[in-house]
Amino acid sequence: MTVTPPxxxxxxxxxxxxxxxxxxGRETWAGLAMMAPAGxxxxxxxxxxxxLAFTLSFTNARLISPNPPRFVGFDNFVRAFTNxxxxxxxxxxxxxxxxxxxxxxxxxxxxxxxxxxRRMRGVTAFRVIxxxxxxxxxxxxxxxxxxxxxxxxxxxxxxxxxxxxAWSGMDWLNNPQTALGAIIVLSIWQAVGFHMIIWLxxxxxxxxxxxxxxxxxxxxxxxxxxxxxxPGLRPTMVFVxxxxxxxAFALFVQIDVMTQGGPVNSTSTIVYYAxxxxxxQQEIGYAAAISLIFFVAVLIIALxxxxxxxxxx
Amino acid sequence: xxRTVPAFVAAGAIGALALTGCGQAGQGSTTTEDGxxxxxxxxxxxxxxxxxxxxxxxxxxxNASQDQYEVVEESFPQGAYNDAIVAAAASxxxxxxxxxxxxxxxNWAWAEYIQPLGISTEITDSLLPTAVGVWNDExxxxxxxxxxxxxxxxxxxxxxxxxRIPTTDQPWTAEEFTAALQTLKDAGYETPIDIGAEDTGEWxxxxxxxxxxxxxxDLIDRDTMLSADGALNGPEAVAWGEWFQGLFAEGLxxxxxxxxxxxxxxxxxxxxxxxxxxxxxxxxxxxDDLLILPPPDLGNGPVIGxxxxxxxxxxxxxxxxxxxxxxxxxxxxxxxxxxxxxxxVIPATEGAAEASEYFGPDGVLRPFVELxxxxxxxxxxxxxxxxxxxxxxxxxxxxMNGADVQExxxxxxxxxxxxxxxxxxxxx
Numbered sequence: 145m146t147v148t149p150p151x152x153x154x155x156x157x158x159x160x161x162x163x164x165x166x167x168x169g170r171e172t173w174a175g176l177a178m179m180a181p182a183g184x185x186x187x188x189x190x191x192x193x194x195x196l197a198f199t200l201s202f203t204n205a206r207l208i209s210p211n212p213p214r215f216v217g218f219d220n221f222v223r224a225f226t227n228x229x230x231x232x233x234x235x236x237x238x239x240x241x242x243x244x245x246x247x248x249x250x251x252x253x254x255x256x257x258x259x260x261x262r263r264m265r266g267v268t269a270f271r272v273i274x275x276x277x278x279x280x281x282x283x284x285x286x287x288x289x290x291x292x293x294x295x296x297x298x299x300x301x302x303x304x305x306x307x308x309x310a311w312s313g314m315d316w317l318n319n320p321q322t323a324l325g326a327i328i329v330l331s332i333w334q335a336v337g338f339h340m341i342i343w344l345x346x347x348x349x350x351x352x353x354x355x356x357x358x359x360x361x362x363x364x365x366x367x368x369x370x371x372x373x374x375p376g377l378r379p380t381m382v383f384v385x386x387x388x389x390x391x392a393f394a395l396f397v398q399i400d401v402m403t404q405g406g407p408v409n410s411t412s413t414i415v416y417y418a419x420x421x422x423x424x425q426q427e428i429g430y431a432a433a434i435s436l437i438f439f440v441a442v443l444i445i446a447l448x449x450x451x452x453x454x455x456x457x
Numbered sequence: 458x459x460r461t462v463p464a465f466v467a468a469g470a471i472g473a474l475a476l477t478g479c480g481q482a483g484q485g486s487t488t489t490e491d492g493x494x495x496x497x498x499x500x501x502x503x504x505x506x507x508x509x510x511x512x513x514x515x516x517x518x519x520n521a522s523q524d525q526y527e528v529v530e531e532s533f534p535q536g537a538y539n540d541a542i543v544a545a546a547a548s549x550x551x552x553x554x555x556x557x558x559x560x561x562x563x564n565w566a567w568a569e570y571i572q573p574l575g576i577s578t579e580i581t582d583s584l585l586p587t588a589v590g591v592w593n594d595e596x597x598x599x600x601x602x603x604x605x606x607x608x609x610x611x612x613x614x615x616x617x618x619x620x621r622i623p624t625t626d627q628p629w630t631a632e633e634f635t636a637a638l639q640t641l642k643d644a645g646y647e648t649p650i651d652i653g654a655e656d657t658g659e660w661x662x663x664x665x666x667x668x669x670x671x672x673x674x675d676l677i678d679r680d681t682m683l684s685a686d687g688a689l690n691g692p693e694a695v696a697w698g699e700w701f702q703g704l705f706a707e708g709l710x711x712x713x714x715x716x717x718x719x720x721x722x723x724x725x726x727x728x729x730x731x732x733x734x735x736x737x738x739x740x741x742x743x744x745d746d747l748l749i750l751p752p753p754d755l756g757n758g759p760v761i762g763x764x765x766x767x768x769x770x771x772x773x774x775x776x777x778x779x780x781x782x783x784x785x786x787x788x789x790x791x792x793x794x795x796x797x798x799x800x801x802v803i804p805a806t807e808g809a810a811e812a813s814e815y816f817g818p819d820g821v822l823r824p825f826v827e828l829x830x831x832x833x834x835x836x837x838x839x840x841x842x843x844x845x846x847x848x849x850x851x852x853x854x855x856x857m858n859g860a861d862v863q864e865x866x867x868x869x870x871x872x873x874x875x876x877x878x879x880x881x882x883x884x885x
Contacts, residue, residue: 204879208543208568208843211881229868294713318712318858404657406851407858423540424847425876 194439201433207426220433231434233409234417235441237324241331241413242392249332249392250384253339254377258369260340261347271344275337282334286401289330293317293402317403320410327398327411335391339384346380347373382453386446393442414438493527496779497552500530501538501766507799514795515787522786526779528554546570546771553774554783557598558659559764560836560846562590566597567840567883571769573597576781580788587763587833588805593884599784600767601793602802605829606664607761608650608750609721609729609739615748618644625751625759625824625831631700634753638709641727647708650728651720654705654712654857661850662836663762664730665701670834671755672697676849677873682839682885685873689849690866693756698862700755705857712857733825737801740821749824751832763833765802803829840883844876 201220205213224231260270277285292298293316300313316326354372363371396415399405405412405420412420414434422431487495498516502508509532516528531552533541539561545551546568557565565571573595574581581589581599590598615622620637623629629637641649653664666676674694677685688694704710714720721729722742729739730752739747752759768787770780793809796802797816803825804810815822836842852869856862877883 206880208546208564208570209880210567210569296713315713320858404851404854406854408855408860409851420847423543425844427876427879 197432197435197439200429201436203429204427205429205432207423207428209426213429216429220430221437223430224434224437230409230412231414231417234405234412234414237409237411238393238395238413238415241324241328241395242389244328245332245392246385246388249336249339249388250381252332253336253384254343256336256340257343257347258373261344271341274340277334278337278341280334282397283401285330285334286398289326290317290402293326318407320408323403323407323411327395327402331392331395331398335388339388342384342387343377343380346377350376378453382450385453386449389445389449390442393438393445414441489527491524493525494776494779496526496528496554496776496783498528498530498554498783499538499542499552500532500556501535501558502556503532503534505535505800508796511792511795511799515792519783519786523782526776526782528783542570549773551771551773553771553776553780554768555771556600556766556768559587559590559598559600559767560659560662560838560842562598562767562769563592563838564840564843565769566592566595569772571597572772572774572777574599574768574770574781574784575777576784576788580785583807584788584805585803585829587829587835588765588767590764590767590769590838592838598767598769599788600765600805601788601796602765602800602805603763603829603833604765604802605733605761605763605825605833606667606730606752607733607825607828608752609718609731609736610727610748610750611724611743611746612748613746614641614727622748623750623753625827628751628759629753631753631755634755635709638704638728642709644727646725646727648711648726650704650710650730651714651718651726652704652710652730653716654710655714656716658850659846661853662846664732665853666836666849667752667760667762667834668701668755669694669697670760671752671757672700673757675837676845677837677839677841679837682837682841683877683882685845685870689873690863690870694866695862697755698856698866701853702856702859702862706859733803733822734801736822736825737815749822749828751828759832760834761828761832762836763829764835839885841873841877841880845873848872 200213202215202217203213204216204219256274260267260274294300295313295315299316303311303313314322316322350373354376355368358368358372394415395413396419399411399413399416400419403411405416415438418431418434418438421427421434489495500509500512502512512530512532516530520527539558542551542555542557542565546565551570555571557571562571574597576599581596584599585603587603588600589596590600612622615637618637618640620640621629621633623633638649653660662676669675669689672693674691674697675688678688705712718729718731718735718739720726721731722739729735736749752761768784770777770784774780788806790806790808790812793804793806794812797804797809797813801815801822804813804816810816810826811818813820816826817823837845839845848869852865855865
């Protein structure tokens with residue numbers, strides 16, 4: 145790869161325009177310059193692909209084909225909703241996943257945050273332990289859990305030991321009834337530490353005086369939580385809910401590594417299905433349409449959430 | 458008014474653009490210091506040192522044999538290889554020489570990624586038919602080897618349990634095979650046969666569509682190549698599906714465990730349906746007790762998959778002459794033998810097989826050569842194969858997991874047919 149050195153580097157102050165001499169002008173330039181790297185990357189990797197996906201979704205474009213793509217109007221969208229049971233199943237699975245993960249992960253994160261938000265010995269160690277899965281690559285985590293879930297894996301050995309051999313577990317990832325549940329468990333375990341840290345940051349913004357005042361008024365721990373902690377965590381809660389929702393809808397890696405959408409499509413998700421259609425089956429136009437549906441769905445849900453959790457003045 | 462751009466804005470822009478630039482495969486003719494023309498070459502062999510070693514030797518021999526060209530090789534891991542090719546093709550960066558998995562060849566030839574091979578017919582005529590890739594009556598690819606599948610067993614175990622040892626002339630019938638599995642299960646093997654169901658990807662159509670063909674079904678109607686209807690969801694295909702589902706339901710085969718042949722080597726399973734590439738470890742571990750058996754005749758004779766990795770020349774290659782010269786140079790028996798013995802694959806020429814330690818007339822793996830010659834069937838040679846392959850994999854996995862056979866196969870047919878139709882029949 146060759147990069148020619150920037151030819152505009154020889155910028156001389158004498159040649160500068162008048163606007164450049166004013167403070168405001170210089171600030172504008174400085175602002176633009178600081179924005180440039182991020183801005184260019186955003187345009188290249190986000191804005192352009194979104195526009196492309198929007199355009200492609202109304203064509204029958206292929207990943208590989210000697211024939212030029214044709215404009216097919218709304219065919220792809222009609223096909224998705226009327227003639228593609230696997231798409232509908234994937235949408236349902238994704239929704240189900242989010243429905244369980246969002247409240248459970250947010251609640252568990254808050255619980256852990258409250259537990260480690262104390263000044264006592266060894267609390268840092270716990271924070272580290274809860275946070276380790278977050279910084280571990282999700283691919284690695286998925287492979288590890290695939291081993292745990294095997295019929296002769298650690299989880300089944302544990303069940304076997306605890307029940308004294310009465311029940312030796314099951315093939316978690318190959319059973320349509322349990323596969324999605326198994327993935328939900330590992331996903332929560334992996335990501336809960338991140339939201340614990342966010343909650344913790346929120347907890348630490350609540351002034352200590354409020355707790356002291358509450359104690360003077362005779363509030364117990366539970367009353368302190370409901371009257372002081374929870375109202376103080378409102379902005380944090382909105383952030384946590386929206387980020388978990390969006391990442392839950394974007395479930396992909398765990399599926400790709402662990403089950404490839406199986407057994408019997410019980411773990412196929414929208415993003416996984418779009419990738420599968422687009423790359424494995426080379427139907428880029430249809431995959432773009434699925435991505436667009438996904439985009440609109442997430443947008444709507446995020447807007448509803450914002451509306452439900454907005455500040456009531 | 459002239460607008461000027463401050464240096465750091467430009468630098469930021471160039472930096473961002475530089476990040477998006479990918480490694481150029483170097484389509485333009487690059488000339489080396491000593492005036493040679495470079496020929497770029499991609500392989501899928503990263504992570505396979507035995508294979509890579511032979512390629513490196515061929516390349517250095519070729520480069521030393523003349524002073525006009527220099528072949529420059531770059532290797533990718535197999536998992537990411539097809540994606541790399543598709544991405545490179547989309548951005549016009551294909552190398553001159555590339556290897557590809559046999560069944561994907563028609564898809565790439567149809568997409569005009571690769572051009573007719575054009576090497577001397579004397580060479581291609583001497584190769585195993587399954588090592589030559591033909592599309593539209595043109596040869597597009599050729600390989601140094603083929604692979605084959607067989608059933609591994611221990612002679613002592615079969616004799617002990619009173620199971621007849623099958624031959625290529627008299628393979629097991631479907632009833633015999635099922636009875637043998639049942640006997641072995643009763644003899645204490647938890648899952649008597651390892652068919653590799655824990656694997657994913659191309660292994661599924663490669664390993665299990667031959668069983669479907671042995672039942673009398675197929676992945677697609679090969680007469681027209683326009684529809685899978687009747688082939689993949691007819692009564693024969695449903696019979697295959699029921700049988701395949703039964704293997705798992707009755708605990709005759711498992712779908713977890715380790716990739717490869719370890720369970721068989723450890724005697725945890727009595728039989729192993731596996732590829733030639735896994736043979737050597739079993740030979741070393743089991744020695745004379747090892748049997749290499751033909752797969753069962755499930756109604757229409759035993760069938761095994763044919764077609765392995767082969768070489769092709771990209772359509773954008775500017776040094777076609779040099780690329781052909783290299784390929785012709787590389788098809789020497791000496792190299793083909795070395796591939797066969799280092800990688801444990803079936804050599805593609807008679808001469809190379811004669812000289813091979815394992816595949817020669819007295820070689821311990823000779824049965825594979827016979828299996829390949831007698832029973833190999835290529836996967837359908839159509840650009841639709843990319844879709845057929847993934848659709849079949851999903852359907853077979855669903856069947857394994859207990860889905861309704863007829864319904865699953867009907868849906869697979871619908872998916873394949875819709876794809877063929879939306880591609881205007883792929884030129885058929």
